[in-house]
Amino acid sequence: MGRRRRRRPDPADAARALPEAIAALSRTLPAAPSPETFRRAKFDRPEAAPALWRLLFRVLSPLPADGALASLALEAQARWVKSALRSQGYPRRALVQLPDEGSQGARELLLALAWLLARGPLPERLLTQSHVRLGDEMPVCECEALASPGLPAPGVEAEGCVDIRHVQWLTGKLRLRWRNLMAGQQEQCALLGKIHSYTRGCHSDRSLGHLSVPETELLRDPEGGRQLLQLLEKENARLEAALEWRRRELVFWQWMDTVLDACSPEDSPPTFLPRIPEPEAGVAGLLVRELQALQEELREAAEARRAAWQAAAGGHGPEWRAARRALQAAVAQDLAALQRSWEQDQGRARPHGPHRLSKKN
Amino acid sequence: MLPAECSRRLVAELRDALDSCAERQRQLEQSLRVSRRLLRVWEPAETPAPEPTPGPEINEEAPSSACPPSPQDLKELELLTQALEKAVRVRKGLSKAGEGVKVPSLKSGSASTATKASAPPSTSRCTGSRAPETKPPRGVHHPWVPTKDLPGRRLLLVGDGAHMGQGAGANKTEAGLRDQQIVPQAASQVPEAFTLKDKGALLRLPEAFRKAASRNARLWAQLSSMQTGDSADAAAATATATAKTQFLQKMQTAAGLPGSMLSTAEVGRLQKACSMLRLRMREELTADPKDWMQEYRSLLTLEGLQALAGQCLHRLQELRSAVVEQPQGLWPEGPPRAALPCGGGADPVWSPQLLLYSSTQELQTLAALRLRVAMLDQQVHLEKVLMAELLPLLREQEPLGRPWLALCRAAHCLLCEGGQHFLTVLQDEPADRLSPP
Numbered sequence: 001m002g003r004r005r006r007r008r009p010d011p012a013d014a015a016r017a018l019p020e021a022i023a024a025l026s027r028t029l030p031a032a033p034s035p036e037t038f039r040r041a042k043f044d045r046p047e048a049a050p051a052l053w054r055l056l057f058r059v060l061s062p063l064p065a066d067g068a069l070a071s072l073a074l075e076a077q078a079r080w081v082k083s084a085l086r087s088q089g090y091p092r093r094a095l096v097q098l099p100d101e102g103s104q105g106a107r108e109l110l111l112a113l114a115w116l117l118a119r120g121p122l123p124e125r126l127l128t129q130s131h132v133r134l135g136d137e138m139p140v141c142e143c144e145a146l147a148s149p150g151l152p153a154p155g156v157e158a159e160g161c162v163d164i165r166h167v168q169w170l171t172g173k174l175r176l177r178w179r180n181l182m183a184g185q186q187e188q189c190a191l192l193g194k195i196h197s198y199t200r201g202c203h204s205d206r207s208l209g210h211l212s213v214p215e216t217e218l219l220r221d222p223e224g225g226r227q228l229l230q231l232l233e234k235e236n237a238r239l240e241a242a243l244e245w246r247r248r249e250l251v252f253w254q255w256m257d258t259v260l261d262a263c264s265p266e267d268s269p270p271t272f273l274p275r276i277p278e279p280e281a282g283v284a285g286l287l288v289r290e291l292q293a294l295q296e297e298l299r300e301a302a303e304a305r306r307a308a309w310q311a312a313a314g315g316h317g318p319e320w321r322a323a324r325r326a327l328q329a330a331v332a333q334d335l336a337a338l339q340r341s342w343e344q345d346q347g348r349a350r351p352h353g354p355h356r357l358s359k360k361n
Numbered sequence: 362m363l364p365a366e367c368s369r370r371l372v373a374e375l376r377d378a379l380d381s382c383a384e385r386q387r388q389l390e391q392s393l394r395v396s397r398r399l400l401r402v403w404e405p406a407e408t409p410a411p412e413p414t415p416g417p418e419i420n421e422e423a424p425s426s427a428c429p430p431s432p433q434d435l436k437e438l439e440l441l442t443q444a445l446e447k448a449v450r451v452r453k454g455l456s457k458a459g460e461g462v463k464v465p466s467l468k469s470g471s472a473s474t475a476t477k478a479s480a481p482p483s484t485s486r487c488t489g490s491r492a493p494e495t496k497p498p499r500g501v502h503h504p505w506v507p508t509k510d511l512p513g514r515r516l517l518l519v520g521d522g523a524h525m526g527q528g529a530g531a532n533k534t535e536a537g538l539r540d541q542q543i544v545p546q547a548a549s550q551v552p553e554a555f556t557l558k559d560k561g562a563l564l565r566l567p568e569a570f571r572k573a574a575s576r577n578a579r580l581w582a583q584l585s586s587m588q589t590g591d592s593a594d595a596a597a598a599t600a601t602a603t604a605k606t607q608f609l610q611k612m613q614t615a616a617g618l619p620g621s622m623l624s625t626a627e628v629g630r631l632q633k634a635c636s637m638l639r640l641r642m643r644e645e646l647t648a649d650p651k652d653w654m655q656e657y658r659s660l661l662t663l664e665g666l667q668a669l670a671g672q673c674l675h676r677l678q679e680l681r682s683a684v685v686e687q688p689q690g691l692w693p694e695g696p697p698r699a700a701l702p703c704g705g706g707a708d709p710v711w712s713p714q715l716l717l718y719s720s721t722q723e724l725q726t727l728a729a730l731r732l733r734v735a736m737l738d739q740q741v742h743l744e745k746v747l748m749a750e751l752l753p754l755l756r757e758q759e760p761l762g763r764p765w766l767a768l769c770r771a772a773h774c775l776l777c778e779g780g781q782h783f784l785t786v787l788q789d790e791p792a793d794r795l796s797p798p
Contacts, residue, residue: 118605164771171780193721196560214610239580253604280409291674298667355716
């Protein structure tokens with residue numbers, strides 16, 4: 001891109017800038033409503049609310065919309081969105097108070113969307129999530145293993161009491177499933193190796209050297225290939241829209257300020273706070289027990305050593321003082337580094353994400 | 362029998378684990394299906410229709426009704442085949458010198474019309490076939506019948522005349538049309554069966570696809586550079602960032618709820634803290650101090666770790682109590698389990714990264730290890746859950762009673778033996794119980 005000329009801002013330009021920014025946003029987000037809906041949302045029009053609920057649901061769900069999620073009723077989606085926003089730390093209570101049936105609160109939903117956009121690179125993240133995979137990919141990190149897939153099943157049957165043997169049976173079943181999975185995985189790797197060797201020299205990109213399964217598949221099945229091409233082109237369109245959004249977004253934030261001002265100020269927190277016990281076996285509950293157990297183990301070990309140390313305290317020379325201070329400093333540094341390793345995101349240091357497999361000779 | 366709440370939680374966790382395993386299996390089976398199909402003989406995209414549907418390229422001549430090729434045509438084609446085979450041999454010699462086979466690329470526009478195994482003839486093909494010595498026919502519209510240049514390919518006329526090679530370089534449109542009609546009637550055993558093994562190296566990706574893919578890569582690179590902020594317009598970038606921060610602050614101050622919440626990210630961080638502390642503790646406990654300095658250092662470290670563990674616990678409990686004090690009734694049950702962003706959200710923009718491997722063995726080992734990690738992760742989580750549920754029950758029940766023994770045995774099996782081995786519990790009569798004779 002060449003150097004941009006500094007022009008005097010033309011009022012007509014300014015008037016166009018906001019609609020274009022919103023249009024770009026609408027083109028880059030998946031399942032986004034039309035730009036007109038955003039406008040209506042500012043004035044809290046009821047017809048804008050359902051579309052925004054659906055957009056928020058699509059944006060917040062961890063997996064791209066598959067059949068099961070997309071078919072949830074608006075009410076269920078609205079509830080899920082509220083819960084998801086809260087777990088991310090959404091500060092406004094007005095969202096909670098919106099009725100579940102989804103016809104109100106368009107302005108609040110617009111604020112929620114803007115909040116998500118401000119916190120992080122949302123369009124880019126969504127694009128990466130739905131990126132068309134052209135290669136055979138394998139993740140090089142274990143982040144995926146830690147995340148649990150999808151939403152908890154909505155229809156959790158209220159089971160009666162079970163025998164412990166049923167639990168044992170379920171664990172056995174699980175073990176068997178893993179074993180099958182591993183066998184299947186070995187076969188898949190062998191097949192991949194073959195496909196990669198057989199198509200050596202075919203790729204236009206020299207660094208890749210051979211075709212991947214999606215690419216070979218598109219050659220075998222031209223119809224599927226056409227669909228892949230369509231998806232790729234749609235993604236290209238969304239990428240261009242994202243670039244345009246990034247160029248124009250300033251005017252959007254200025255507009256959002258006015259939207260926020262248009263809202264009535266929130267009430268002070270209610271004085272009556274009902275106390276609801278947190279289920280003990282939630283993830284946080286498990287973690288509490290773990291930390292408590294860990295602390296206990298550490299306490300025992302440390303106390304034992306301290307006692308042993310103090311028993312043998314007499315036999316150290318005069319260089320003891322200086323050495324002690326040095327040791328204390330060293331240990332403090334050590335532990336600070338340890339603490340940093342979980343406080344800060346060390347994500348950049350290690351490789352992450354799916355990598356394209358490529359067989360070299 | 363286990364109490365109801367406990368049963369429900371245990372079964373729910375195990376069902377979750379089973380479901381996630383099933384999901385992996387489903388995806389794996391899909392990949393296997395695709396890969397196996399690619400390695401077999403490639404069939405035509407659809408089963409041959411009773412009537413051929415000529416593509417739009419075939420305009421002039423109406424397809425004649427199915428009739429066997431005239432002997433004259435067959436002879437011509439036979440001659441042509443021979444000529445082509447000779448050309449193949451010549452070319453093979455050339456290509457061995459490193460020239461590489463020119464394979465016609467698939468035109469994506471015609472991909473939709475190419476329904477049958479035989480290709481619709483086109484003028485370029487015809488002209489190409491007229492000069493077989495110089496070049497292989499270009500513009501063949503089927504990827505798996507890439508060229509006629511392969512030696513040993515029986516193109517035509519295996520004697521009985523019923524077969525007609527696909528796209529056998531027909532120099533007439535009618536002959537080509539007859540191709541289309543005859544091939545579906547021919548035996549399903551197409552002579553030029555395409556297998557990846559034999560002819561995979563000849564494939565080429567279609568032009569449209571290559572263009573789209575390179576545009577895709579270019580756009581991602583642009584987006585990535587915009588993220589890292591080395592775009593030309595730095596002033597606008599900072600103005601935008603300021604506007605965003607201000608907006609967030611305004612949202613926060615106008616809010617009715619406190620900001621710090623027990624979010625998924627926070628829990629993840631604390632979990633990581635716990636496991637790192639535990640690892641470190643293990644290191645310290647297994648290390649053998651050689652002199653008093655090391656001993657002292659180890660002591661200090663343990664005490665420091667204990668303090669850190671206490672801090673984490675305190676923070677976790679603080680955040681949890683904040684959750685409880687909120688009007689929880691208004692919020693729906695528990696936060697949904699969102700996927701943690703990979704790498705802690707370090708780089709949300711996709712960028713092409715390669716993972717090179719040199720042998721199938723390597724790939725298999727890698728995949729097996731990854732799967733094992735995932736399995737062990739799940740197992741660790743399940744064991745934590747089992748411990749949390751079963752151990753309190755054991756403490757509550759009356760020891761040495763029948764149900765207690767059964768539960769003990771099951772708990773031992775699940776927690777200590779990974780569900781694989783069972784203890785046998787025998788009742789041993791103490792000697793003094795036996796009444797003396």
